[in-house]
Amino acid sequence: MKITRMLIGLSVLCTGAAMAADPATIDWTRIKATSVPLFYPGQSSYEWLRSAAHKGASGKVENGQSCVSCHDEKDAEKDLGNELVKGGRLEPMRVKGKNGFVELGVQAAYDARNLYLRYQWKTNNPQAGTEHQYLRFGGKEWKVWGFPKLDKVVQEGKQPGIYEDRISVMIDDGKVRGFAQQGCWLTCHDGSRDMPRMASPEDAAANPLLAAIKKSDLRKYLPETRTDPSNWKTGKSLEEIAKLKADGKFVDLIQWRAHRSNAVAMADDGYVLEYRLADAGKDMFGGNADAKTHEPKFMWDEKKMGFKSIRADSPARKANLFLVREQNAVPFDPNAGWKEGDLIPDYIISREDAKGSAADNNAIASWKDGVWTVVLTRPLGLRNADDKPLQAGGLYNVGFAVHDDNITTRGHHVSFVKTLGLGAKADIEAVKLP
Template sequence: MNKRAFILAFAALTAGPALAADPATIDWSKIPVVKVPLFYPGQSSYEWLRSDNHKGAVKETKRGDACTSCHDEEDAEKDIGNELVKGGRLEPMPVKGKNGYVELSVQAAYDAKNAYFRYQWKTNGKAGIEYPYYRFDGKEWKVYGGPRLDKDVQEGKQPPIYEDRLSMMLDDGKVPGFAEQGCWLTCHDGSRDMPGVKSKDEVAANPLMAAIKKNDVRKYLPATRTNPSDWTTGKSVEEIARIKADGGFVDLIQWRAHRSNPVGMGDDGYVLEYRNFDAGKNPFASNLDKDTKQPKFMYDAKKFGAKAVTAKQAGKKESFLIKGKNAVPFDPKAGWKEGDMLPRYVLSASDATGSGADNKATGSWKKGMWTVVLTRPLGLTNDDDKTLKDGGVYHVGFAVHDDNITTRGHQVSFVRTLGLGAKADIQAVKLP
């Protein structure tokens, strides 16, 4: 070994590991704030954008022009959202009091280990920290509550209950069209709360959906269908695997106020032939035993104060069910009464494993505003992750769900660029 090689090897051995910042100690006042406008999109799917109903822009959309090539005027997002949320051509089920526009503040920083994202936005009403429950009706445990786009909720048969959520889609340039049209590549007719929804049996009978064991249609990328505008024309599992191996998927990072925030995490997923979770396990799992049709866990009465909650208590206390904190195995002989309710998901940071456990996140709600800080490791090499690295530039899209709503009842952004130490719309600052 020559002298120079010896010095480099010695330096590598003695330098010690690179240190990661504690997100709670980052001085965010020194990190630039980028205001990203989000708007209510209604049922403006991939197919609608390419139909004659998208007047004045069909030709441009079909040839792959960016959405912002037309919608580039000031307050464009605010005007679109405030119009669509009222109902009409793209909203057959308007939600009373729903906001059409949200301003999302985004800050980004990174060090040798992680990227850090700080988000702030005002909610439409109080913080949504609940998810629909299982309620005992005297004989069976049935779902109680739902999002405000559900027919039963709109008709008053179920109360509006759903968690707030923040999502970030991210691509590194390997998904054709994402840089121009963002999440509209993933949103299609046939999906939940979109035109042309089919029954579970009809979806399960489709060859691709049967192969991946799904009974509903969710987000997918055009490259996974022989006809991008027809979800039924799925390519083979082998073809889709090749697309994934080439990086032709969009990363989907989500923070959830009920299912991930109480245990300091955000879930990790990706969009390809479906809206998938990453390999491994999430910090949340179903609380229903498929065989007994009863919950798996109940509250530890000694720690929580009761073995269940009631409808009157829902929303008045933090009802998270967390392993190692307030959850114990369900006892079917515990004297259950009609009206007793238990969460549909049980949470555990220690149970989260593999690629699905990559993202950490904490959120707090104060004076009508969420502040969420998400930590994402750099240099991930999992086959279901986009790799963030120093000097990299990425295309990102954001979405916010609030006001007890899910699926298309969110506010979304047009595409922005994200740079880690590189010029972009959102420039992550390198921490000392």
């Protein structure tokens, strides 16, 4: 045993490859947890923060002053979240039972290969939110079943609230102007989904930038990609945006998704520049509905699962139930005697199919006694055009967000910006592993 270990050690030395830690066996009890307060932000957009409604603060925010230079009182985040979640000027679609505040524990470690971020938070629901939307057979057609809780159809009781839990981090390496002061709020704009004056598909189609990048809605963007940051319609040219990207003026956005990435022990990899974009390559998940027929592309393998589909009252819904291409899926059979109410997941997940820069991040996770524990593994020194190359000695500005309780878009809890140091002084200091 000893000899094999020595041999492995030697071969590693010889090839010059560095050893990576196994995230499951890192002794996290020896690593300090930083408590990061997250609050419900409602519709506090880039534009609202610069408007007269943000009393006495609009000019200072416009001039780049940091949020916490004013919001610095004890429990500032808790007070903001508990107020905003009640509904009112910044929350027109109040969600019943929603919490205003989440305490996120963050621990960090690194070795020569990777950064490891360990997150812990107590979910609003007494179960893990690993379920995501389904395709439901209505007798003739298959249609999406289950929507996020900010959607009207859920608020009116016409659809169940179903959406995966998530923990996300935005990372800036100091190249994005204003991120160190105002964090995620640089990316959140009026016109985006569930925000004031939400762009319709027609608005998007009429906009040269969104049309050029083939998007039919507006999502996060950075101010520098617009000639007027407060007007998403004023997009710069693709050439100018390519230059910003080459200069590293984008933020990395890594989302661990309790359904669509957790099923294959990964986290997704994206970035925000002119839109919220996935990195090059292929994500670990894709839509399971055929674009033309709307029928599912895959169903569960009955030989392995005991069923091809489930129903709203199936006990299987309570388990972590995923449709994974290389594990439990077979091509959909349209002639399998489908009955009204049959449900098949709306997403097909695959680790084998995930490719390129979009497939950089791994994660392990467990939900126990009401608490998610997620360990994200992010390689250091990535050289992809859409990644921030993290490295030992590096200092980063980070913003965190948690989605739970079957919700998406702004229905999350977010942090003011924090710093993360890999061997550098910071709010969250990553410990070097032996």
